[in-house]
Amino acid sequence: MAEGKLSALVVCPGRGTYNKAELGYLRRHHADKRELLRTADRIRAERGEPTVSDLDGADRYSVGTYSRGDVASPLIFTAAYADFLDIDRSRFDIAAVTGNSMGWYIALACAGAVDMERGFAIVDAMGDNSQAGAPGGQVLVSLVDEDWREVPGLRASLGALAEEIGGRPDHALFLSIDLAGMLVFAGNEAGLAALLAERPDMPGREPLRLANHGPFHSRLMQESSNRALARFTPEWFDTPEIPMVDGRGHIWRPFASKAEDLAAYTFATQILETYDFARAIQVAVREHAPDRIILLGPGDTLGGAIAQALIGIQWLGLRSKSDFQDLQVSRPFLLSMGREEQRASVVL
Structure with a gap:
């Protein structure tokens, strides 16, 4: 780590984080990222779907529309990846990346295991795929x-x-x-x-x-996994540039991660088996001992789960909600980019 910098664990959000308050998130925070938005919009338009810019720029939010996987997933990916690009690298060294559920796909792009365009294509297709998945x-x-x-x-x-x-x-x-x-x-x-x-x-x-929400991370998603494996081959992946912690607590390290293994985990294991987000956080902090945890937007609904995972192993001496709140006041450890006051301490 460079002298004077803080090490950071980056956490990528999953479904349920783009809600009414987040409508317009891309307009407010990322209007400058024209190439990113053009790429996302092009992929959506080629599939005959409403663009990310149009969805984010709508006048009204509807739970029936925006909670759908084929709408929520591309919005969340674009917002989260854009937030990742905004992290001030003169202040933070990224020690590792993890995520919750759909956030694993975002983590792949943030860590460089796939490029942005492929990452968006995966999330967009999997959002549509899961929407057409098993009943339940x-x-x-x-x-x-x-x-x-x-x-x-x-x-x-x-x-x-x-x-x-x-x-x-x-x-x-x-x-x-x-x-x-x-x-x-x-x-x-x-x-x-x-x-x-x-x-x-x-x-x-x-x-x-x-x-x-479908019956994600269970054997009921077998057909969804089969479709993903048929579409996304190991050639989509590269070795990550930043360590990634998956939903088992396994660490995928640069130069030591095989593309075929990443594809099998991404499109079979994590679709069909329990996603242990708590273990991912606990392994990541024990392995990398970050100075801060940065939770990408949109929203900050994972903040409580992250804190509870830390309490579960008494990280930094935390044993309760009040302990965590005291820490956040004295020396904020969790920085949520979906919160304006905390975002300011992360971005350029």
Whole structure:
């Protein structure tokens, strides 16, 4: 690391981060990135889809439209990648890149394992692919109390219940994403309904059915994986320029990562198996000990999950929400580019 610089772990967002407040994000922050926007718009136009610029520049936000994978994915990729380009490299050395779920595709582009155009094409196609995927969806449940301390035994109880429900005839239920203080379950309608009906008492927020989300990171996405593997060959990939931490906590290192392995993980493993975002964060900070974590926009909905993952290993002595809030006041460790006041300390 260059003298005087801060090392940073960059976190790429997934679905659910471009919401009503983010409408116009590209206009507000990235009107100068004409080549990036032209490339994204061209790829969308060639597919006969509304361009990123038109979607971002719309007068009104509609959950029914903007939560769809074929709309949300290209918007989030473009905003996040543009934010990555805005990180002030005179102040920050990027030690590693990770992401949540769809954020893995963005991480590939940020780390240089694919170029921007291929990264956008992958995200755009996978957003459309997932929208046409298997029936079913995702439910988000909370494991923590008001101070972000995990309720003893709740994780094990939910895991046992999900396994039992998934073994019933005509029921499918899987752990989709581990967000430290929250879990996302994927399943068919029967499996999700059973989970909601039979769940144990939970602290905090009520379980949430995620709008327009398929049964991601589960075996129900097999056809989606098959289509991706047929379309995206290992030739799309290069060795990353920056270490990447995936949804298993595995580190893909420069000059030590094979294109065929990256393709197999990206279009099979991470589509069909649990995405452990909490482990990705925990491995990344333990391996690289960054001075800061930079969360790319749009939005900042992953901030709580990142903090809870840090609390889970007591990183920097953190044991609770109040500890994390005190740290953010005294020496901000997590910088969310979707927050104006924190963005100012990251960009050029």
